[in-house]
Structure formats: structure tokens, C-alpha cells
Amino acid sequence: xxxxxxxxxxxxxxxxxxxxxxxxxxxxxxxxxxxxxxxxxxxxxxxxxxxxxxxxxxxxxxxxxxxxxxxxxxxxxxxxxxxxxxxxxxxxxxxxxxxxxxxxxxxxxxxxxxxxxxxxxxxxxxxxxxxxxxxxxxxxxxxxxxxxxxxxxxxxxxxxxxxxxxxxxxxxxxxxxxxxxxxxxxxxxxxxxxxxxxxxxxxxxxxxxxxxxxxxxxxxxxxxxxxxxxxxxxxxxxxxxxxxxxxxxxxxxxxxxxxxxxxxxxxxxxxxxxxxxxxxxxxxxxxxxxxxxxxxxxxxxxxxxxxxxxxxxxxxxxxxxxxxxxxxxxxxxxxxxxxxxxxxxxxxxxxxxxxxxxxxxxxxxxxxxxxxxxxxxxxxxxxxxxxxxxxxxxxxxxxxx
Amino acid sequence: xxxxxxxxxxxxxxxxxxxxxxxxxxxxxxxxxxxxxxxxxxxxxxxxxxxxxxxxxxxxxxxxxxxxxxxxxxxxxxxxxxxxxxxxxxxxxxxxxxxxxxxxxxxxxxxxxxxxxxxxxxxxxxxxxxxxxx
Ligand SMILES: [Zn+2]
Numbered sequence: 006x007x008x009x010x011x012x013x014x015x016x017x018x019x020x021x022x023x024x025x026x027x028x029x030x031x032x033x034x035x036x037x038x039x040x041x042x043x044x045x046x047x048x049x050x051x052x053x054x055x056x057x058x059x060x061x062x063x064x065x066x067x068x069x070x071x072x073x074x075x076x077x078x079x080x081x082x083x084x085x086x087x088x089x090x091x092x093x094x095x096x097x098x099x100x101x102x103x104x105x106x107x108x109x110x111x112x113x114x115x116x117x118x119x120x121x122x123x124x125x126x127x128x129x130x131x132x133x134x135x136x137x138x139x140x141x142x143x144x145x146x147x148x149x150x151x152x153x154x155x156x157x158x159x160x161x162x163x164x165x166x167x168x169x170x171x172x173x174x175x176x177x178x179x180x181x182x183x184x185x186x187x188x189x190x191x192x193x194x195x196x197x198x199x200x201x202x203x204x205x206x207x208x209x210x211x212x213x214x215x216x217x218x219x220x221x222x223x224x225x226x227x228x229x230x231x232x233x234x235x236x237x238x239x240x241x242x243x244x245x246x247x248x249x250x251x252x253x254x255x256x257x258x259x260x261x262x263x264x265x266x267x268x269x270x271x272x273x274x275x276x277x278x279x280x281x282x283x284x285x286x287x288x289x290x291x292x293x294x295x296x297x298x299x300x301x302x303x304x305x306x307x308x309x310x311x312x313x314x315x316x317x318x319x320x321x322x323x324x325x326x327x328x329x330x331x332x333x334x335x336x337x338x339x340x341x342x343x344x345x346x347x348x349x350x351x352x353x354x355x356x357x358x359x360x361x362x363x364x365x366x367x368x369x370x371x372x373x374x375x376x377x378x379x380x381x382x383x384x385x386x387x388x389x390x391x392x393x394x395x396x397x398x399x400x401x402x403x404x405x406x
Numbered sequence: 407x408x409x410x411x412x413x414x415x416x417x418x419x420x421x422x423x424x425x426x427x428x429x430x431x432x433x434x435x436x437x438x439x440x441x442x443x444x445x446x447x448x449x450x451x452x453x454x455x456x457x458x459x460x461x462x463x464x465x466x467x468x469x470x471x472x473x474x475x476x477x478x479x480x481x482x483x484x485x486x487x488x489x490x491x492x493x494x495x496x497x498x499x500x501x502x503x504x505x506x507x508x509x510x511x512x513x514x515x516x517x518x519x520x521x522x523x524x525x526x527x528x529x530x531x532x533x534x535x536x537x538x539x540x
Contacts, residue, residue, distance in 0.1 A: 083491035116495030135523040142439035144415030147519060148475070152413060152530050154493040155469050164484060165465035171464055171508035176502065217503060266446040268492035271437060273465065273484045321521045 006104040006344070009239040011253040012402070014190030017365040020230035020353035022118040032069045032114040035231035037360075039110070040187040043235040044249050051106025054081040054088035054096035056113045056357035059120075069112060086392025087306065089113055090232060090360025091261065093396060098237050098259045106396040107241040111184060113362075114231035115355035137159030140221065158393060159216035159224055164273055166218065166309025169316070178218040181308040182209045185223040185350055187336055188246050188305060192203040192347025194337075194378035199353030210216020221310035228353035232361035254368040256386075258292035258401040263394075273315050274395055276310070280317035285389070288319075289356075291401040295319045299339065300370055302363040305348040306392045315343070318389060318399075337376040342380055345370075363388035371404040413519055413530040421491040423516045425465050425492060429455035436490050459514040460536065461487035465494075466508065468501050481506050497532035519522070 016038035018031055026034075032055065040046055045311030047070075066080035087094040090113030091223035092204035097109030137146035150156055189204040204222055212220040237245075240251055262283040267275050288294055295318065303318060306312035312326045320341055321329035329335070346352045346366040349359065367386035369375045384404045391397045412419050417437045427436040431448035436457075443450045466483035470475050481496040483506075496512060499505050512533035519528040 064421060137522045137526050137528050139411070139415055144440075145413050146413055148526050149414065149470070151472055151476030151478075151480055152495065153478075154484075154495055155467070155472070156493075157472065159471070160467045160469050160482050164465040164482065167467060168465035168484065213466070214470040216470065266435065268483065268489075270437075271439070271445070272491045272493045326452060351448075396538070 006103070010098045010101045010256045010259070010395060011237050011242050012234055012364070012368055013045065013237040013242065013249060013253055014039045014041065014232070014235040015361075015365045015368050016042055017197055017232040017358070018230050020355060020358075021219050024118075025117070026062065026229070028116050029068050029072055030059070030112045031116070031229060031231035032065060032112050032233070033072045035114065035233035036069060036110060036112050037073055039233035039235050043237070044246070045108060045235060047076055049108045050076070050078055050110045052079050052081070052097055052100045052109045053109045054083055054093040054109065054289025056083045056085070056093045057115060058084055058086070058089050058356045059115060060116065062301065066159060067194065073148075074380050076174050079309050085396045086394045087096045087162070087304065087354070087356050088261070088360055088390050088392035088398045089357040089395035091362065091390045091400065092360070092396065093357070094234055094236070094400065095261050098256060101236060101238045105273070107238045109236045110233065111236065111380050112231065112233040112363060113357035113360060113396065115357045116229045117355050118229045118284045118330055119228040120227045123199055123270040136303045142358060155216070157216070161274055161393065162214040162307040162310045163219050165276055166307070166312055168273070168324065169313045173324040173327065176312065179206070179210065180327055180330065181207055181223060181251060181312065182220070184305070184330060185308040188234075188348035189222065191345050191378070192338055192351035195347050195352060198347045198351050199226050199346070200351045211238045217308055219307045221325050221348060225306045225349035225354035226351065228355055230353060230355035230358045230362065232358045232365050234361050234364060252372055253405050254371050255403040255405065256400060257293065257403045258287035258399065260287045260290065260399045262286070262397045268312075274393055276391055276393075276395060277313060279395055279397045280314060280391055283397045284318045287399040287401050289401070293385055293401060297385050298387050300345060300367060300380045300386045302344055302366050302386070302388045305350055306346055306354060308350065311344070311348070314389065316368050318387065335380065337380065343379055345380060360390040360398055363390060364402065367402050371402055407455045409525070410527045410529050413528055417516070417518070417529070417531050419529055423531070424514065426457050427457055427490060428452040442463050448472055457490050457492060458488035461485040461492065461511060461533065462494065463506070463510045464491065466496060466506055470502065474509040480527065483514055483533065495532040496534070498534040
């Protein structure tokens, strides 16, 4: 049995617009703050795993080292869609579990403020030349997005939610909007969120429609931000100060999955099966069940996504996501608080930072340091992200015993 | 008749337009793109399989914001064609949530997408509602 891994230090920058900072500035801010939070330095680190999806070929890890400490340790630059941050964290965790290092640093950063629509699949309309000539894996003679449905993220996740509504009872445009209303209400307590404005159901439903049933406030907000975590082996942690041990947060499960083959998965991405598989593996590894969770940060890239993940993470019975929401459970004063940070819809979604920022949110509650939005007495929490393509990361965290 | 080309190679034109998938000869999994092997069972032999031209809308969205050059709003849907899922636009319908619903029955139709400089006509496809006779 490989040894346990702990979060020793962790930090999330303010999410939002940072016009005066580049990706390296934000990554450096997060990394240095995480190191300081853990009471360690770059010289202690045995591995650095880093992600910056929009500039994946640049080598954000080495660029960061050149600003905050070049110690010659191995760098793993990772890119895994919206699961990039979780992948960086898991890479550092695996190095410790493999027994290669005692300390690892994971960093995710993105500069996205002002970015437009992401993830348009295939060739876009209007790009056709003067001669139709079949090209690509579908032998397409022109752009397919908008002619053969859509592969954009808003359209894809809209269909994911509508498919759930086709299978199960109680799902409507208004239900999805109410989920968004919850997250925007939660965000008012999070000073690091990009948007902290409470919105009424009517304001949400009558806002600009992006892809029915998701209006603009029901979509994740493009913004800048970074997050970083220092992880440590159990044996090394035992040698550290009482204060460091007290604030350490146990990573009881670190799981990454991709989508296994299912009928239709190459037509509409199946974001359900891989999330369900990751959750099942994580609960088993941690020896806890959904009932044990005091809070959940899940990947609400769209309001429609949050609904299906209640089910995928087994927070409710299969098919019972609408009832689960209507019971009030996922509100911060409910029985199973979900996205008390405000979620991606209001906190923002600087892609590579998200998978570590979700872990930061849960860890901060477990440490009892979440201020006004503290979930009292939180002992166990789950952080989930999913990237289209697809990749799913689930981390289960536990308060130091 | 001007020469015609399908928008994608899995659209078969002619007197009886229909869609065709690559079907794995070992496990029956169906794919629309050029294949290297089967993602389900790893076999590498495929045959052409005709897709049913009528189906049921399993999921849809009405896209109101898209990249430049794409006409909006349009309805994107996943159509269950007798067990094989197809992504397509729903056409010949008002793109509102009162006119489109999951569970609605639809059928394949083809429609021109334009003509290139050589006079070749591009032909695309969509699915239109089948309204029950009243
Ligand atoms: Zn096969």
C-alpha cells in the first residue's frame, strides 16, 4: 500500500480580470503563496506539475521556475482540457505515491478574460473555399458546426441537460435557472469570485440566451486566475511542526478517468459514465460514501451540467437530480451543500486553475478558514472537474484527524 | 443536373438519400468518421451500415450564439435512429422551445448548402418533424 498524501499548502488567486498580470505572474502568485502557506520553499519541492491550456506548448512550468526558483527538479507540463488543474495535482500526488519525492507542487493558470466562445468543433461555417473538396475524418466539404448540429461547449452541455430531462421527470428551463440562482447567491460570500452579484430567477431566465436552456449567467464565466497546491508524503508530514500538521488536509482519493466507449459517445460526448466511474473509484479509495460528504465543489461549467453531476456523483438516487435540487439539499444551508464558492458560473472558470481552485475551496472549509461562507464542522469534501474530450478528475479530501 | 457533393461522406445522395455508418464486423459498434480500429472492441474490419431515416429527438438545444458565419438561431439535436444516435440540425421548424421537444419524431431531409465556383452543388442534411395526421 503506497503512503497517504496530504495538502500542506494551497492558494487561489482572485478570479476575474488581471490586465496587468500575465500567466506567469498569476502562476507565480499562486505558487509562492501555496509554498508560504505550507511553510516550505521551491528548494523542498521534488516535482512541479503545471498547466496552462490556452498556451499549452509554451512550457508554463519552466517559465514559472525561471521566476520563482530554478532548482533542476522535473517539470511535467500537462494539458487535459478543463481537467488540466486536477491532472497537475494528480501528477504530483502520483510522484509521491510512487515514492520518488516527498514534496510536489501543482499549479494551474489561465488568462481568459474577454475570450469568446470556446470549443467550436470542426471547421466553422463561412470558411468554405471556392471549391468543394472533401477533407478530414468525415470528408466534409464545408464547415459542419451549425449545419450538423453543434459541437461547441454551450451547445454540448445544453444537450447533456436536455437528454437528462428526456430520461427523467421534473426537468425544465426553470429548474436549470434555479440551479444558477443558487450559485449566484452563494457567490456573494466569496470575495475571490469573479462575479459576486445575486441574481433573481427572472433576471437569469430573461438574460441573453446562449444555447437553450442556458442563458449567459448559466454559463461559466471566462476570466483570469491561478491556483496552486503543495502536496507532501505522510512520512514527511510527520516530521513537520504541529501547526503544519494541524492545517494539513488529507487527499483520501485522487482519481482521473476518461470516457469509456458507450453507444453515441462519439456523437454527443458522454460526460456521465466517466464521472460516475471516477466517483465510484474515489468513494472506494477514500472509504467514504456520498452521505459522508459535508460539501461538494462540482464542475458546473453550465447549469445543465450541475444537474447531471448530482446524479453522476451519486448525491441522489439515479434519476432523482430534480428532486434532489428541489429539496433544497445543494443550497449552502441544505443537507449537501454544492458549489458554495459560487461555482464556475459566478466564481469563474480560468480553465487550468479550476481543478486546483475547487480543491482549494474544499480544503479551506476543512481547515475552518472559509470565513463568512464556512460550512460549519466540515470534515469531508469532494472536488470534481470534467474536461470535454473527455477527462474527469475527482479528489476527496478529509480534515486532519 | 449539376454535379453534387454531400456535406460529409456519410451522407449518401441519389434517389434515396440516407446516412451510412461504419459498423464494426466484430461487435456492431457504429462510427461516422474514418476509422483506424474499433474503439469498443479493437477489431479493424468495418462494413457500411445504413442508418434508419426516421428517429426520435433524444436531446436538443437551440443555439443563439455561434462563431461568425454560422446562421443563428438553429436547433441542434441528437436523434435516436433506431438505436444509432445521429447529430443533426432540426429543420423546417420554428426554433423555439414550444415547437421543438425531446421525444418528437423526425425524418431525414436533404438541403442544398451552396454552389462552388465549378458549379458543384453542396448537399447537407437535417431532420424535420413528422406531424401525426389529424
Ligand atoms: Zn468493435
